[in-house]
Amino acid sequence: MPPAFLTLPERTVKPRTTGLTHVLDKGRTIASISAVLAGAGAYIDVWKFGWGTAYLDEGLPDKLALLSTAGIRSCLGGTLLEIAWMQGKVEQCLDWAGQAGFDSIEVSRGVAPMSMADKHELLARAAARFVVLSEVGSKDPDDSRTADQWTKEIAGDLDAGASWVITEGRESGTVGIYHSDGSVREDIVAAAVRGASVDKLLFEAPRKDQQAWLIRAFGPDVNLANIPCDEAIALETLRLGLRADTCAVTRQRQPV
């Protein structure tokens, strides 16, 4: 329980379906995950094992058990499934992910030469066994898909069985819905919101200025993804207007 002397925006509580914070794990130890959860477990909803890091992780089952106990979804990164798809090993990948204990899986076509139809077929296979977070947007900074294509792919992924759609930004925040300098491509964000209601979108937003922009645009309960594991509390202060970048929301000047 935080102290109660300030008036702050309402926030959803766990288990959340909106206002999600999704963190990116690039290969942490179980000890460091445990320490993160002790301080910030209440503010984390989805724990993503980035790209193929889970494949190299000998302590994976213990980590997934720890996350489950903390009420946090564990999600396999989409690149690993793409590689499995390219090698004709989708079923083996899904079997392994299930046995390891993942409850969620990302379905993307960020690197593989996958058509929309291929993606929807893969998504349906994954959705039969996992909660699916699909991803839209390329990791290529020169990607030329139009705003309209973003809208259609997002809507199509939800139709095909995705529970949420992630809009690409990478760990760097310099592709997908962002320009190469990290600023928001507002036309693409608008196109995303035409494809799905905001509570079905998970915006990758690794940088503070990106998080603040999305909170100002969509409110404290916008779903945000690819947050560095160590910054879940810092993000929560942004959501609640407890940091300069968003504190206009708490400006309710009263007599001192």
Next chain:
Amino acid sequence: MPPAFLTLPERTVKPRTTGLTHVLDKGRTIASISAVLAGAGAYIDVWKFGWGTAYLDEGLPDKLALLSTAGIRSCLGGTLLEIAWMQGKVEQCLDWAGQAGFDSIEVSRGVAPMSMADKHELLARAAARFVVLSEVGSKDPDDSRTADQWTKEIAGDLDAGASWVITEGRESGTVGIYHSDGSVREDIVAAAVRGASVDKLLFEAPRKDQQAWLIRAFGPDVNLANIPCDEAIALETLRLGLRADTCAVTRQRQPV
């Protein structure tokens, strides 16, 4: 005790009144604070709980007790007090900070529409119960205050009861005394030094090049703030000329 085969600059020792290292905590767990202190406790003087992170921290009293035992001041971030001021809850905020165990508090007007007179009144209220670190400079990159205004606000804050004055740089090092590319605004630093003796100033300097610039300008015992918690030892090597950026200070070439 370090080994003794090198000739290094003299450094102040704890409890320091100059040569301070002030670190910025963005929401760490107590386990990670404990680990930082084991390795670098001798090099840290002030531990700042950035902006409103302390408000969300259920383990706060234990952290403050740990810092006190290590001989490190614990300081509440100024943005939280600004928000409390905007909501007419200054007294409640000071009461809570005192009960939690803070010994220091930052007084700023980085986001609130606060006049100099408002700030001095707030500062005096805080100084009656805490060591006050005031902050000068806006978080707005387009802030237009003049060098002369920096000088006056710094001198005024000391008159009003501040023990040290922090010059703004943020976590990013791209506002306040820095240009947007992180380089030093030398005219503003000069203006700050006209407002207070260097040992009463705490320069926010999150980046290595900024730390090195200030150490070259003012010597190993310049007070530096907003240091990432993990980089206190790296900063100490800069102060002592044990890193390339500042090692001219140790160049006392003798016969090999």
Next chain:
Amino acid sequence: MPPAFLTLPERTVKPRTTGLTHVLDKGRTIASISAVLAGAGAYIDVWKFGWGTAYLDEGLPDKLALLSTAGIRSCLGGTLLEIAWMQGKVEQCLDWAGQAGFDSIEVSRGVAPMSMADKHELLARAAARFVVLSEVGSKDPDDSRTADQWTKEIAGDLDAGASWVITEGRESGTVGIYHSDGSVREDIVAAAVRGASVDKLLFEAPRKDQQAWLIRAFGPDVNLANIPCDEAIALETLRLGLRADTCAVTRQRQPV
């Protein structure tokens, strides 16, 4: 043992003489080193105590014992030896490093006014007692040495007794073999490879895009240095083609 459903490139195993991952420690606690090794010890070959951090480290012998047990070389940073050289304290520095338990030492002339002959003499003294990793390249972004000078210094250092030659990039990845924006100076990398076989070079590559470039150019077993300690698993996924930036190597599309 990772799962086995994907076809991945072959990788060398420990103790490695090529395919080395060399990490940069800026002043970590023993607890955090222990946590890193538990998760990523199999992927780390050399642990460098950056510049003069080891000089300030009271827990040094315990750390070096821990690294030795994990089959990881411990290497003293070159700047400290340069400072000792400038102060006429080379023998004292080597004695101290040996007593502390270092098995490797970096020999550089990144900041000291050292001639090639001076460097070779220092290198030979160090090589009598330690495995020597020499370093080539200045920390000065305006350094003007030619490609041909790179080739000659690298070849000369190997002749003088270095086991590997590190090409400068610093923690920032913005000098030496990199342009100030972090992109690779391809002519300098080519010059380095004319001076030594690739398996005798250790390329400093702190950034992901730099690591990916070198892996694409020289294969999964290129030796890479100055990797942040927390990113050894992330790097291993790059080597194995398990991340978008390098996964072309695993694109062996088969029927799904």
